[in-house]
Amino acid sequence: MEKIALLTDSACDIDCETIKKYNISILPFRIIYKNREYIDKIEITPKEVYDNMNIEISKSSLPSIEDMEKVFDKLEKENYTHVIAVAISSGLSGTYNALKMVSQRHKKLVTYIYDSKSTSLGEGIILKECGNLIEQGRSFNEIVDDIPKIKSKMHFLFVFGTLEYARKGGRIGKISGTIGEVLDIKPIVYFDDNQGVCFTYDKVRGRKKSLSKMIDIGRQFLSKSPCDVYIVHGNAQEDAENVYNRISKLPNVENTYMIGQISPIVGVYSGPGTVGICYKEQNYSH
Structure with a gap:
């Protein structure tokens, strides 16, 4: 009898109910300041990170090998037979490769590690869908086969408040037109499925137009299929709520x-x- 565990890293964004419902194990990154190091999502909240950015921009490090070993040991003790891990893009972090290395030491567990080529919702939604499939009684192999299909139906777009932090952190990827920041040009950004880094999907001038453009782009996906829509933000609650309210009214939106x-x-x-x-x-199709 298969007992399948779900595993991810703290770059993953999904609701707390989903994490609890499917007992998803989360490996924490470290948020590093000059005088202190924090365990991501445990010792520091997103709001604290954003609020502190005016004073100091932190650095980060991937989940420790020790943390990974502990999680695999714990899953073995809890009599899991299989593990499906969804990791932050290998184009952004060494987490995927580290997980592969550690998993090979745990022969009792049959482990599949998926490189999301994304982050945030790009990890979270895959895990939620995997949880649904486990609940439906699907086998490990069936779920693993389905993950690329799930991924192909996800369209993750975002706009930055400013490109300053991505540039300072060396995570600017292939976003073009950064010089246009002076002209208030706002790139609509997505993750490339091959390299797992950021590329420009489109560019518009001004904050309001950039948010509207993401909604307009969504209409092409909604015209093909009913969609569930997920929204995240970085200290931009009001803008996110505005987007949520507008998207909720669109035809073919199932859940927001x-x-x-x-x-x-x-x-x-x-x-x-x-x-x-x-x-x-x-x-x-499954």
């Missing part, structure tokens, strides 16, 4: 979820003012 603050580890690089939207098409 306000996930809330982007995880601290992602916030270090995305900065305050970020708003992200993920359109998850419901039409994919």
Whole structure:
């Protein structure tokens, strides 16, 4: 009899109910300041990271090998037979490769590690769908086969409040037109499925137009399939709520979820003012 565990890192954003419901294990990143180090999402909240950015921009480090070993040991003791891990993009972090290395030492567990080529909702929604499939009684192999199909139906877009933090953190990826910041040009950003880094999807002038553009882009996905829509933000509650209210009224939107603050580890690089939207098409065949 298979007993399947779900595992991720603290860059993942999804609602607390989903984490509890499917007993998702989360490996924490470290948020590092000059005088102190914090365990992501345990010792420091997203709001504290954003509020502190005026004083000091933190650095980060991936979950420790020791933490990974402890989680695998714990899963073995809890009689899990299989593990599905969804990791932050290997284009952003060494977490995926570290997890692969550690999992190979735990032969009692059959482990599949998926490189999300994304972060935040790009990890969280996959885990939620995997949890649903476990609940439906699907086998480990069936779920693993389904993950790329789930991923292909997810469209994650976001706008930064400013590109300053992504640039300072070296996570600017392939976002073009950064010089346009002077002209208030706002890139709509997405994660490339091959490299797992940020690229520019489109560019518009001004904050309001950038948020509206993400909603307009969503119409093309909604025209193909009913969608669930997920929204995250970095200290931009009012803008996120405005986007939530507008999207909720669109045709073919099945459910709209306000996930809330982007995880601290992602916030270090995305900065305050970020708003992200993920359109998850419901039409994919098992």
